[in-house]
Amino acid sequence: MARGERGAAAAAAAGGAGAARGAGAARGRSGNARRGEREEAIVARVRAIPPGFVRTYGDVSPGAPRLAGRVLSNMKAHEAPWHRVVRADGSLAMGARQRELLEAEGVRFEGERVAMARMRLDDLDAG
Numbered sequence: 001m002a003r004g005e006r007g008a009a010a011a012a013a014a015g016g017a018g019a020a021r022g023a024g025a026a027r028g029r030s031g032n033a034r035r036g037e038r039e040e041a042i043v044a045r046v047r048a049i050p051p052g053f054v055r056t057y058g059d060v061s062p063g064a065p066r067l068a069g070r071v072l073s074n075m076k077a078h079e080a081p082w083h084r085v086v087r088a089d090g091s092l093a094m095g096a097r098q099r100e101l102l103e104a105e106g107v108r109f110e111g112e113r114v115a116m117a118r119m120r121l122d123d124l125d126a127g
Contacts, residue, residue, distance in 0.1 A: 038064075038067065039067075042071045043079070045060040045061075046072065047080050049081060049121060051081075052107060053121040054107060054119050055084065055121055056085070057085055057087065057088070059120075083101040086116075090110070090113030092113075
């Protein structure tokens with residue numbers, strides 16, 4: 001039995017989630033897959049960010065910022081203003097393209113990072 005097969009067999013024997021759903025399903029959903037409630041809440045929060053402001057991954061997904069990153073990475077660009085979500089320190093996950101889009105909306109930067117004190121929209125229910 002190959003190394004990968006042993007891991008899958010052990011997961012199946014233990015009743016692991018990966019065994020029940022299959023290896024591909026455990027890695028994440030495609031952009032076209034039906035989203036759950038948490039994912040929809042993240043998308044709604046991202047769509048509510050007005051032009052010229054940003055929120056952090058933690059703002060749009062309290063307690064689970066990586067989930068926000070996964071949800072945004074699985075979306076098509078036109079589905080939500082993904083570029084308005086930045087890291088907590090104001091740095092950009094998507095580099096030059098993200099900066100270009102933010103600057104076009106009037107977002108200010110301090111060096112390579114968004115000027116979070118002025119540009120961050122804190123109220124999750126605003127917009």
